[in-house]
Each structure stands twice: as structure tokens, then as C-alpha cells.
Amino acid sequence: MNQTPYKRKIYLEDKPRAEAREEILAASRLTPEIEHLAVAEALGRVTAEPIFARVSMPHYHASAMDGIAVVAERTYQAHEQNPLFLKIGADFCFVDTGNAIPSPFNAVIMIEHVHVVDEETIEIIEPATPWQHIRPIGEDIVQEEMLFPQGHQLRPADLGVLLAAQQLVIPVVKKPVVAIIPTGNELVEASAALSSGKIIEFNGTVFSGFIKDWGGEPRLHSIVKDEPEKIKEVLLEAAETADIIVINAGSSAGRKDFTVHIIGELGEVYTHGVAARPGKPTVLGKINGKIVVGVPGYPVSAYLALEWFVQPLVCQYLGVPVPQRQKVTVKLGRRIVSSMGAEDFVRMNIGYVDGQFVANPLTRAAGVTMSYVRADGLLIVPPNIIGYEQGDFAEVELLRPLEEIKEAIVFSGSHDLTIDLLSSQLKRVRTDMKIVSSHVGSMAGIMAIRKGEAHVAGIHLLDPDTKQYNISYVRKLLAGQDVILYPFLKRKQGWILPKGNPLEISAVTDLVRTDANFVNRQKGAGTRILFDLLLKETGLEPEAITGYDREMFSHLAVAAEVNGDGNGAGLGIYPAAKAMGLDFVPVADEEYDLVMKRSFFESEHGRLLVEIIQSAAFREQVEKIGGYEVVGNAELKSLAD
Numbered sequence: 001m002n003q004t005p006y007k008r009k010i011y012l013e014d015k016p017r018a019e020a021r022e023e024i025l026a027a028s029r030l031t032p033e034i035e036h037l038a039v040a041e042a043l044g045r046v047t048a049e050p051i052f053a054r055v056s057m058p059h060y061h062a063s064a065m066d067g068i069a070v071v072a073e074r075t076y077q078a079h080e081q082n083p084l085f086l087k088i089g090a091d092f093c094f095v096d097t098g099n100a101i102p103s104p105f106n107a108v109i110m111i112e113h114v115h116v117v118d119e120e121t122i123e124i125i126e127p128a129t130p131w132q133h134i135r136p137i138g139e140d141i142v143q144e145e146m147l148f149p150q151g152h153q154l155r156p157a158d159l160g161v162l163l164a165a166q167q168l169v170i171p172v173v174k175k176p177v178v179a180i181i182p183t184g185n186e187l188v189e190a191s192a193a194l195s196s197g198k199i200i201e202f203n204g205t206v207f208s209g210f211i212k213d214w215g216g217e218p219r220l221h222s223i224v225k226d227e228p229e230k231i232k233e234v235l236l237e238a239a240e241t242a243d244i245i246v247i248n249a250g251s252s253a254g255r256k257d258f259t260v261h262i263i264g265e266l267g268e269v270y271t272h273g274v275a276a277r278p279g280k281p282t283v284l285g286k287i288n289g290k291i292v293v294g295v296p297g298y299p300v301s302a303y304l305a306l307e308w309f310v311q312p313l314v315c316q317y318l319g320v321p322v323p324q325r326q327k328v329t330v331k332l333g334r335r336i337v338s339s340m341g342a343e344d345f346v347r348m349n350i351g352y353v354d355g356q357f358v359a360n361p362l363t364r365a366a367g368v369t370m371s372y373v374r375a376d377g378l379l380i381v382p383p384n385i386i387g388y389e390q391g392d393f394a395e396v397e398l399l400r401p402l403e404e405i406k407e408a409i410v411f412s413g414s415h416d417l418t419i420d421l422l423s424s425q426l427k428r429v430r431t432d433m434k435i436v437s438s439h440v441g442s443m444a445g446i447m448a449i450r451k452g453e454a455h456v457a458g459i460h461l462l463d464p465d466t467k468q469y470n471i472s473y474v475r476k477l478l479a480g481q482d483v484i485l486y487p488f489l490k491r492k493q494g495w496i497l498p499k500g501n502p503l504e505i506s507a508v509t510d511l512v513r514t515d516a517n518f519v520n521r522q523k524g525a526g527t528r529i530l531f532d533l534l535l536k537e538t539g540l541e542p543e544a545i546t547g548y549d550r551e552m553f554s555h556l557a558v559a560a561e562v563n564g565d566g567n568g569a570g571l572g573i574y575p576a577a578k579a580m581g582l583d584f585v586p587v588a589d590e591e592y593d594l595v596m597k598r599s600f601f602e603s604e605h606g607r608l609l610v611e612i613i614q615s616a617a618f619r620e621q622v623e624k625i626g627g628y629e630v631v632g633n634a635e636l637k638s639l640a641d
């Protein structure tokens with residue numbers, strides 16, 4: 001049912017981001033309003049006019065030291081061989097730091113350099129120079145001097161200066177009001193009962209946070225349904241009461257995406273589609289003199305579009321420059337492809353390994369908010385290049401302080417959920433540290449160690465010939481490198497089966513007997529190697545297994561498949577079965593070890609990591625999950641041939 005009068009708009013423009021931004025900045029002709037605030041309320045606010053000192057600081061000649069005030073000229077003959085005796089009142093008076101200097105005195109001698117002879121008399125053996133240890137009037141602030149120009153964002157110390165200069169109430173630029181309008185029939189409040197197709201509205205709260213950070217005042221509207229008349233009404237009202245309008249979702253080519261038509265009807269549209277991803281289907285327009293930014297629904301697209309277009313509008317209103325992020329040059333751990341003609345914003349994890357920043361891309365899916373949350377930086381691939389090769393150097397904008405990135409342990413290889421527990425324990429001990437992990441699989445983890453792109457790699461590779469875990473792979477792939485193999489965990493691998501195990505599976509031959517629908521793992525995965533070994537040992541051919549070609553990329557994905565199929569069966573780790581409420585029949589204890597360069601293992605960070613692995617707190621947490629045994633304090637595995 002499509003009851004709207006609007007046609008779908010299918011083809012979007014590819015306008016350069018800078019051009020689209022300049023257009024709306026030029027079209028926004030708001031005169032910033034001014035308000036007067038008590039200084040204590042003005043932190044972070046922007047001065048609307050130059051502000052001058054009403055009084056000097058100090059406003060009298062003040063002693064800078066504890067000691068005595070003297071007339072300098074009368075001390076000139078004092079000398080070690082010729083001590084000068086001074087009488088209280090006539091020749092000197094005692095002063096403390098901050099005291100006014102009484103006339104006619106014009107210098108202070110520190111008490112340490114004064115010998116008190118009796119209650120009335122002191123002795124000095126060194127002359128004073130005029131104005132020594134005196135803070136003259138206006139040493140800090142001179143009455144009538146300009147303290148701040150307009151457009152200055154007030155920091156804590158600035159407030160002190162204002163009060164010291166007796167500026168009590170100051171003119172600041174009003175915060176621009178930004179109306180935020182979340183739209184969509186599918187949206188519900190976070191507290192609502194969820195059903196399929198319902199989406200929790202959270203973009204509005206994120207936008208409000210960004211707007212506050214940038215110095216604006218967010219006004220979050222309640223959820224608005226995809227009804228053109230309702231949207232029009234809300235937009236027109238916002239155009240009366242707000243300075244900038246943000247409308248969320250409905251920006252693309254869906255049946256109910258009519259934001260662009262409505263803005264066109266009520267005002268004018270400058271842009272629909274920018275040459276940047278994610279965030280392409282952004283709409284920019286104006287209604288009754290107020291700029292409207294229609295940001296895409298997908299959260300990551302939305303956050304970026306907000307930064308591209310709303311932050312500059314807020315800054316323009318406030319009269320401050322748009323803050324720039326710190327940049328750092330990184331070595332790319334993976335190839336990055338990008339489309340010609342559009343900028344690509346790639347969320348990156350960044351680590352500091354062997355004195356070099358290395359970065360790996362996170363998912364580029366615009367709906368995966370965790371990738372934005374976890375990102376250390378953004379790689380902005382310019383429109384005129386098609387990406388980068390692995391090992392290339394590129395500049396990234398930082399989303400976190402550089403120091404935080406430098407203190408992180410970069411973890412590669414096969415992911416295991418205990419790594420997150422390890423990271424959280426680490427953070428308890430060292431608040432400035434954490435583990436950043438990228439899930440690339442055991443083999444790629446070993447390669448990351450070899451190329452100096454990670455500190456630690458988690459691996460579980462069974463050698464079908466020796467039946468040993470990990471050792472032969474490390475020997476071969478890291479030959480000649482000074483690395484160690486740390487025995488970390490034993491994980492239970494087993495059959496993941498529907499609840500109650502209806503087909504009564506406990507061995508690989510049972511898969512054949514029952515013609516169960518097997519769910520396999522991808523080639524190279526540790527679990528796949530184990531399964532192939534089980535087949536070999538029983539003399540079975542892959543063809544005998546229904547579903548051998550059905551490959552999944554994680555333990556959880558296997559469990560999810562089994563969950564939906566009464567005849568399903570998979571091989572994987574216990575926590576995956578547990579997470580989906582499935583049965584689990586143990587098959588093998590897999591050895592999940594950590595590979596590290598010896599230099600890291602012996603470094604402060606490496607030692608800390610081992611300490612935490614061996615701690616009772618970590619062991620307890622892991623063993624509570626079930627299916628794990630922390631090996632931790634056993635000897636390093638020997639890599640000698």
C-alpha cells in the first residue's frame with residue numbers, strides 16, 4: 001500500500017561534500033542572538049563581543065613574597081662587610097605575600113635574607129633593587145585591556161580572568177537550537193516491547209550528544225510517523241522555533257522516503273546525494289530561512305553526515321572554527337578498496353607495534369554502530385583514488401587520543417570471547433590500557449606477527465600429521481623470528497546439536513548414519529582442520545557428509561544454522577552452543593595458544609598480560625563460561641626442531 005502522492009526518487013546526485021557544505025553555509029543567513037550570563041555559567045560558551053577588564057589585577061602594589069618592605073634606595077650600602085641595621089616602622093615593615101606595600105616602601109626583601117636582631121631591629125647584608133618582589137598594579141591584567149575578542153570559547157582559567165577583572169555578567173552567543181526529528185513507522189522507544197521489524201530509536205539521543213559537544217542546544221522531537229502531512233507540520237514548526245533542523249531517515253529510495261519531496265515543497269532543496277560513503281543519501285535544503293539537513297537513517301551514515309553538515313552550521317552560528325582532528329600516518333594491515341569519484345570513510349582500528357602505527361579496517365556496513373564505537377580513527381579515501389594496498393602508508397583522523405592508542409595491546413588471529421574478558425581485566429589494573437582485537441583467523445594472525453602488525457595472535461591450528469596444536473605452524477611460518485608460543489587455553493570443541501540431540505549424534509560416523517545436515521566451517525579454520533582429521537581417521541570421504549560444502553565463518557554462525565534445523569549438526573566451541581541454547585557433545589580439547597615476539601613477551605605490557613592471564617580473577621571468569629580451562633602458567637611450548 002503506497003498512499004503517498006510522491007514518486008520514489010531513485011537516482012541520487014554525487015555532489016562533492018565540500019561543495020554541498022559551502023552551499024548551505026552561504027544560504028544560512030542567521031544573525032546569532034546574544035544572551036548575558038553570569039561568569040560561573042559561561043564555561044564553554046563563546047563570547048559575543050570583545051570583553052575588557054574593568055579593574056586591574058593586582059589593583060594595588062602587592063608583595064610577591066613573605067618578608068620586609070623597604071625603601072630600596074636606602075639599602076644600597078648594605079654589604080656582607082657592612083651590615084645595615086633597620087628599624088621597624090621608620091625603615092621597614094613586615095609583609096606577607098599578597099599584602100599591600102605601604103608608602104613609601106618600594107621593595108621587598110625575602111624573610112630568608114633578613115636577620116632579626118630584636119623585636120624592633122633587623123639586619124641585612126645585601127641591598128634591595130627598586131620593585132624587587134613586588135607585583136605592581138596591573139602586573140597580570142591592566143584595566144581597560146581586552147581580555148578576549150569575540151568568538152572566544154571560554155575555558156575554566158578564562159572564567160578566573162573575567163572575575164578578577166570584575167566582569168560578572170558577560171555577553172555570549174546563544175546556543176543555536178537544533179531541532180532533531182526522528183522519522184519512521186518502524187521506530188519505537190527503547191523501553192518498548194520489541195517485535196520483528198521494530199527498531200529502537202536511538203539516533204536522536206546520539207545526535208543530541210553531538211550537538212551539545214559542538215556547543216548547540218538540541219531539541220529532540222518525539223518519533224514522527226512516515227506521514228507526509230505530519231512530517232510537514234513538524235518541519236514547519238521546527239522552522240519557527242529552531243535555528244537548524246535535522247530530520248532523520250527517509251532520505252533514500254524507499255517507498256516511504258519522501259523527506260526530499262517535502263523539503264522541496266515547503267522550501268528548496270540544494271542537494272540530494274553527496275559523493276561520500278557512508279552517508280551518501282543526505283538531503284540539504286532550506287525551509288523559511290532555516291537550513292534542513294536530512295540525514296540517512298543508518299546510524300554510522302547519520303553520524304558522519306551530521307558531522308559534515310550540522311557541525312559547520314553550529315560553528316558558523318557560534319563564530320568559531322570547525323575543530324580539526326589530530327592526524328597520524330599509519331601502515332595499512334589490509335588492502336582497502338574504494339570507489340572512484342566518491343570519498344570513502346573507513347573506520348579503523350589503530351595499534352602501535354614496534355614503533356609504528358598500524359591500522360586495520362573495521363566493517364564498512366553503515367548499520368554497525370559498534371564499528372564506530374570501537375574505531376580508533378577514520379581513514380578518508382579521497383575521491384580520485386581507488387584505495388590502498390596492504391602495507392601502504394596513509395593518514396587517518398583520530399577518534400581517540402594518541403596516548404590511548406599507544407598503550408593498547410594489538411591482538412590478532414582467531415578471536416575468542418575470553419579475549420574481551422582479558423581486556424576488561426587489564427583495564428581494571430591499568431586504566432590507560434586495553435586490548436584491541438581484529439578477528440582474522442589463526443593463519444592471518446601468525447602473518448600479522450610476522451609483519452609486525454600485532455603484538456599477540458591467538459591461534460588454534462591442529463597439525464593433522466603430528467596431531468599437535470600450533471607448534472609446527474609457528475615453526476614453519478615464523479622461522480628465524482624470535483617468537484614464543486604461550487599456552488593460553490584449552491577449549492572444548494564438540495558437536496553442536498539441536499536441543500535434546502534428536503539424532504543421537506556423538507561421532508562423525510553418526511552424521512552419515514542419520515544423514516544429518518552438517519554445517520561446516522571455512523577452509524583454514526581450526527575447526528575445519530579438526531573435522532577433516534576426524535573424517536580421515538574414520539576413512540570417510542567428504543562426499544559422505546550432507547552439508548560438507550555449507551561453510552560458515554564463525555562458531556556462532558554454525559550454532560545459528562543448527563538452531564534453525566531439527567536435523568542440523570555442527571562442530572564448534574561450547575559457548576556458541578550455550579549461547580543458542582543447543583546441546584553440546586565434547587569431541588576434543590583444543591589448544592588455543594598465544595604467539596608473541598619475544599621482545600613483546602618480555603616488555604612491560606607483555607609481562608602485565610601474562611600476570612592477568614595467571615590471575616585468579618581472570619581464571620574464575622573464564623571457567624564460569626564453561627568449556628574452558630585456562631592453562632596460563634604452564635611452560636612455554638618449545639619451538640626447537
Ligand SMILES: Nc1nc2c(c(=O)[nH]1)N[C@H]1C(S)=C(S)[C@@H](COP(=O)(O)OP(=O)(O)OC[C@H]3O[C@@H](n4cnc5c(N)ncnc54)[C@H](O)[C@@H]3O)O[C@H]1N2
Nearest residue numbers: 182200201202203204249250251252253257296297298301
Ligand atoms: N534502493 C536503494 N536502497 C537504499 C539506498 C539506495 O541508494 N538505493 N541507500 C542505502 C543507504 S546508503 C542508506 S544510508 C539508507 C538510508 O536510508 P534512509 O535514510 O531512507 O532511512 P530508513 O530506510 O528509514 O532507515 C534505515 C535504517 O536506519 C536505521 N534507523 C533509522 N532511523 C533510526 C533511528 N532514529 N534510530 C536508530 N536507527 C535508525 C534503521 O536500522 C533503519 O532500518 O538506505 C539504503 N537503501
Ligand code: MOO
Nearest residue numbers: 278279280301366
Ligand atoms: O551511504 Mo549509506 O549512507 O552507505 O549507508
